[in-house]
Amino acid sequence: MKTTPAPETDNRPAADPRGASHTHREILQQPRLWTEMVTRLTAERPALDTFLAPLLADPRLRIVLTGAGTSAYAGQVARTALAAATGRTVEALATTDIVADPTACFEERTRPTLLVSFARSGGSPESTAATELADQLLDHCAHLVITCNDRGALAVRHGERANSYVLLTPAEAEDQGFAMTSSLTCMLLAALHALGGDRVRGLDACPAAAAALLSEGLPDQVTALTRVAHQRFVYLGSGALKALAGESALKLLELTGGAVTAIADSSLGFRHGPKAFLDDRTGVVVYLSNDPYTRRYDLDIFHELTEALPAGHVVAVTGRPEGLPEAATWLVPGMADADDAALALPAVLYAQLLALDASLACGVTPDNPFPDGEVNRVVQGVTIHPFTER
Structure with missing residues (x-):
């Protein structure tokens, strides 16, 4: 498979953030x-x-x-x-x-x-x-x-x-x-x-899409959200993007050492109880499917939560910006026709950088958010018990 290469740059600033x-x-x-x-x-x-x-x-x-x-x-x-x-x-x-x-x-x-x-x-x-x-x-x-x-x-x-x-x-x-x-x-x-x-x-477009995100002000968009909603986050999506929502919430919990609370759910499932998590300090990221049918449900919850929460607290991550308010749209360029599994690859950069920004804002060291070893990079403390077929 031919893949569109990333531009010849790693987009790094002159110095890395402290402890990261x-x-x-x-x-x-x-x-x-x-x-x-x-x-x-x-x-x-x-x-x-x-x-x-x-x-x-x-x-x-x-x-x-x-x-x-x-x-x-x-x-x-x-x-x-x-x-x-x-x-x-x-x-x-x-x-x-x-x-x-x-x-x-x-x-x-x-x-x-x-x-x-x-x-x-x-x-x-x-x-x-x-x-x-x-x-x-x-x-x-x-x-x-x-x-x-x-x-x-x-x-x-x-x-x-x-x-x-x-x-x-x-x-x-x-x-x-x-x-x-x-x-x-x-x-x-x-x-x-x-x-x-x-x-x-859409797999062939992923490297260029991710490189474009990193060069088009993505960190500024992320910082704007973490500054208005710095205590709790919700990630929502459907199908493959529900799994991406789960990974996004996990990344935020990990890199902030649990200082920022995050949950994930499906766009439809969120109304069935988990919506009680919302308050006016909550930030919401909705991953919008590229599938026209599924996307309708993602848009429904996006618009519902946009009306319910303060301005700037809800954003949509999408390969297709049509019908969305520009200020609340985090676009993944070049991925409008991608399968959602391929869309998830560049889209996850938003979640990773949001978790990094929130970690630094909390005064946590992202490279080692659990210095006392409560949680480990490679899991420890697991005993594998012999299994006998019954």
């Missing part, structure tokens, strides 16, 4: 890394197709996208687009759900399955445990491991196995900051390209 040298750099480097990711995929395409083609040829194939935390959201964003592109059953199941209740996740023992594992470090205990449980409970399970760390336990375990393929991102995508930014988007891009290719609309 890793996080700031890792957000801004994404357009360049996406182009590198596509170049890597093009080189690996023959070997990747040799591995995937026999699996995808089976109409009974079940594809399970898995990861924990942000990595789980990667699978949720990609699911619908990959189901349409492959014509196969695609599900997104968190490794934390697989490990806790494996029989509920792998009920059909004889059904051929491709387990796609997303993992920044590959060192989380659930990452390897999920693949082991899949092998234990399924007669025919292949593994596509998408990771940023060639030395991680997951990559090492699957590197030489005949039924596994390890797909590595550029090394720089293994974020050194606390939160997943480059790692999320490079792994998501890799999955969409590897399994969907040209059938996922």
Whole structure:
């Protein structure tokens, strides 16, 4: 697949924000890394197709996208687009759900399955445990491991196995900051390209769209919102963009060390109770779908909340600005015809920079928002218990 390259600039200011040298750099480097990711995929395409083609040829194939935390959201964003592109059953199941209740996740023992594992470090205990449980409970399970760390336990375990393929991102995508930014988007891009290719609309435009966002005053837009709504946020979206809303809320919680409260929901689901979260200090970001039908529901909640909250507290992130007030529109340029999974790639930059700005405003150090170790970059404290089939 030909990809429009990002402009030859990393858009960095002269100095990184205090305590955010890793996080700031890792957000801004994404357009360049996406182009590198596509170049890597093009080189690996023959070997990747040799591995995937026999699996995808089976109409009974079940594809399970898995990861924990942000990595789980990667699978949720990609699911619908990959189901349409492959014509196969695609599900997104968190490794934390697989490990806790494996029989509920792998009920059909004889059904051929491709387990796609997303993992920044590959060192989380659930990452390897999920693949082991899949092998234990399924007669025919292949593994596509998408990771940023060639030395991680997951990559090492699957590197030489005949039924596994390890797909590595550029090394720089293994974020050194606390939160997943480059790692999320490079792994998501890799999955969409590897399994969907040209059938996922808009992937080729993502690097240029993200670079344009970073050069067109995006930080100023973000700062304007965090200054009027600095205590609590709501992210809303539908389908793939609901998953993006969940990742956006998680990023804000992580980078502010929990100092700013954030929730996420679907555009329709928000009215069913979670709307009680709103007050006049709340900022709202609504991700608008490119699907004409789904978009109607996103617009309905956007207009409803715009009328209910003070001016400047509600914004729409969209590839299509038609019918929206300019002051409340955060445009993702060049993505008007993209599938929502592709739209999510440049759109997430808004959420990442908002979380970074809110973190700095709270006096938190974004690269390490939990200096006492209450929450860790690679999860700790998990005991994997042996599983016996019942």
